[in-house]
Ligand code: ADP
């Protein structure tokens with residue numbers, strides 16, 4: 531049996547009914563081969579970090595159990611992004627997107643090559659990743675970075691709020 535690890539996935543969307551997009555992607559994560567969805571956070575709404583004027587983001591974090599390797603998981607996540615009609619643009623970095631799926635953590639792995647940076651290179655700067663992560667894994671220690679609570683204390687300020695029960699209820703019905 532291949533070894534199973536817990537991987538945390540950052541989910542983000544700010545186009546085409548983003549709340550629904552984030553809710554709808556969860557069963558797709560559970561259907562990835564050799565992978566199951568263990569838990570997920572509530573939905574959060576945050577200001578876009580971008581030079582381009584754009585809508586707020588809806589974010590969540592999911593915890594997967596997987597026996598895939600990191601690169602195999604990334605390819606599966608990219609296939610799901612495309613299934614959600616994500617348009618990639620070379621000119622527009624940080625452009626609005628229907629679905630962004632990032633590997634935040636992959637067990638205790640530390641990896642940095644041309645395709646993958648794990649733990650995610652920007653996680654320490656992104657309250658929209660750290661806050662949902664705190665909700666589902668409060669005691670997490672991030673390899674090379676420190677405890678989650680330390681990172682939250684030192685992260686740049688960002689307008690972010692956890693969405694109300696209606697959105698969370700829609701989420702738990704999945
Ligand atoms: P971003 O998520 O930074 O807005 P993209 O989703 O377009 O941008 O990702 C661009 C590239 O980032 C991907 O092709 C992938 O190879 C690389 N990448 C590096 N580390 C990670 C990671 N931890 N999770 C997801 N993608 C990553």
Ligand code: MG
Pocket residue numbers: 630631632
């Ligand atoms: Mg991405």
